[in-house]
Amino acid sequence: MKTIVSRRCAWLLILAAAFAASACAEPAATAPEWAWTGFRRPEGANPVIAPDTATRFFCPLRREWVAWQEGDTFNPAAAVRDGRVVLLYRAEDRSGEGIGQRTSRLGCAFSDDGVHFRRLSEPVFYPDVDSQTALEWPGGVEDPRIVQTDEGLYVMFYTQWNRRQARLAVATSRDLLTWHKHGPAFAKAHGGRFRDAFSKSASPVTRVDGGRQTVARIGGRYWMYWGEQFVNVAVSDNLTDWTPLLGPDGELLRVLEPRDGYFDSELTECGPPAVVTDAGILLLYNGKNAAGERGDGAYTPGSYCAGQALFDAADPTRLKGRLDKPFFVPEADFERSGQYPAGTVFIEGLVLHDGRWFLYYGCADSRVGVAVREAGAECAARR
Template identity: 55%
Template sequence: MRTIVFVNIFLCLIGLSFCGAAQQDSINRLPNWAFGGFVRPKSTINPVISPKATSLFYDSLLGKNIGWESNDTFNPAAVVINGKVVLLYRAEDKSGIGIGFRTSRLGYAESSDGLHFQRSKTPVLYPANDSQKQYEWPGGCEDPRLAVTSNGTYVVFYTQWNRDVPRLGVATSKDLKHWTKHGPIFEDAYNGKFLNIPHKSASIVTQLVNNKQVIAKIKGKYWMYWGELHVYAAISTNLVDWQPLLNADGTLKELMSPRKGYFDSELTECGPPAILTSKGIVLLYNGKNKSGVDGDRRFNENSYCAGQALFQNDDPTAFITRLDVPFLRPRETFEKSGQYVNGTVFIEGMAYFHHKWFLYYGCADSRVAVAVYNPAKLALPDPIY
């Protein structure tokens, strides 16, 4: 009997040892250049924005009232104005079936604490009978990224979707409600060479100045990262007209690409505005996991998770490193149910507010949620498993 007891104790200790090792292996730790971990608030906060069937908007192109945010609300941009966080979020109506076949408009929401939002009843940026109709109708205005200059000019980069070719458009504002559209950002570059080539997802480089996140200049120019499959770069002197960076043979210069066997094996799509720091330029991006043997089997096939990459601060084209596992991945029910059931945390908006970083993201292409990084109270990122 004594022998059996000792054997049982020994086996239990071995089991505990293995359990501890498995638990240790699941811990995700960030390098000192990365942002995070980002912590989701208590469950009663998220999602912070969900579809709303009662919001009506008179669409002059259709000549009738439509439920402009009745089907889905997701993929938000974020910025701070007058002591409040403002989100511009993508809202879809019920005009079609499936992702990309409805009309998208950008809604406006503001918050005094970054967690509870009041929404405008009508969208603030949308397709209309204007100079951009050929690029924005009938698909609409999608997936914004938002930043502000040091003199208070707000700049939004968004996808103009006419259901033929997606293009990056740009608009400017002083109050985030009244916008001037300037059209496709590559319209004039290289005699329009890239105007009709699909392009989306712009992450302009910003920096903290006196505790305010503003658009930065590097060697006298504005810089952005952009791209869905690969990460590219572009430069500008006026924030409206942008010039993609090219190789000697005239092809787009790829700065970062998908990796076989990792969470970003299918896509490396640029997220919220990049941030210039003392350690380099940090680009937060969205990685899509490829199905099959080329993907990372630790994460769902075709899921979108959030990664970070580091570029040289005096040369934004010089890639240094990136995370091998995501810092944010689909875990909550609302991040895995909706239009995109494989799971999506699609990051597009991040605001520096009350000395914390508030990260806003689309959940399964259906809702908006928030996670918060407090540099004064460090936390771990999402676990690996």
């Protein structure tokens, strides 16, 4: 009898947790018209990428074979090439203990349906004997985002981490396999003022035209949102050299900041590439919940949930709207266990594929997951 009761209690707790998780996300009925709701996890598919202890890679800096993705695999960028979804995911070895103390490299995986992936056995992007070694070793290359130009060039924004300073950097490729590193994104801006300043997490602005998602120009320039603690803005003429916008006080212009009492009370960190819609520029971002009175009691302190903000398409610095509740929250066990047990759905990859939006995210800094949404009027108007 005790066994039966305990099992019933366990199921009640599971159902209650599931209800609480769904109740904490923004329901479609109350979301503003501009918001993208309806992202669903494909049944039985997640996680789509997990650690692999069998694959080895000869590290050109350690000069030895390394189990390069045996630690954790998470925080992916996504792109479409030849009708397939391509993920570049962050993979850690076990060269250290604790978050940020291992070496990160980027693995590559392909999928015809956006859900089931085949992986390459070696990383396609990693610290090497090159011009960026001092900025990328021994911490590695982290948290990529990818956009494509109308001409077919892929541009990747990633974090260089040498275990002393994080820098937002740029690389380009024609095939997503062979990359050319251009170095820190802000190296030339404002007399080099931000070259060695802390920077990461870029969300370049994209558009949809003819069913294809490519990087957008607004007012003749490329734009990107970027930043971890706050959301800042930068512009570029060539996609490799970027200039952060400054406010009247001469400091970085902040267009989105944490809010006490909300799920994003600790920080607002940029997510995947932003998308120009009929309503404006939609930015999906990662919000971290603060502990104590500053945080939102509906979410675990320290947890990462996904939010949405809308900016003016004519003036990308002007905020038009913002969700008060996240649209995507940690639910599954693998989203609440791993390197980051407080719970994380860290969104980084977003692509349009076969009439659907595929959102790829890191699960607790340990796995890769996917959620899918049917493309709506935001794409139909541009086909």
